[in-house]
Amino acid sequence: MRKNLYLILTILSVMNVGYTFFSDAASGDFFGFQVDIWVYRLVWILFAALFFKIYFNLRKTSTEK
Numbered sequence: 001m002r003k004n005l006y007l008i009l010t011i012l013s014v015m016n017v018g019y020t021f022f023s024d025a026a027s028g029d030f031f032g033f034q035v036d037i038w039v040y041r042l043v044w045i046l047f048a049a050l051f052f053k054i055y056f057n058l059r060k061t062s063t064e065k
Contacts, residue, residue, distance in 0.1 A: 007051075030043060
């Protein structure tokens with residue numbers, strides 16, 4: 001169940017990055033701070049990569065047993 005949560009978080013992070021390309025925002029709101037849209041996208045891409053790495057490691061360890 002926990003590994004599915006990380007997969008869902010990965011998908012939501014990628015969707016958030018994709019959405020920023022279709023909105024007219026020049027900046028993003030990240031934890032209450034206004035940041036440049038490219039920094040905002042970079043942070044969300046890093047989150048997506050982190051969540052996918054955790055998901056992949058959990059999936060790998062569950063199949064090795």
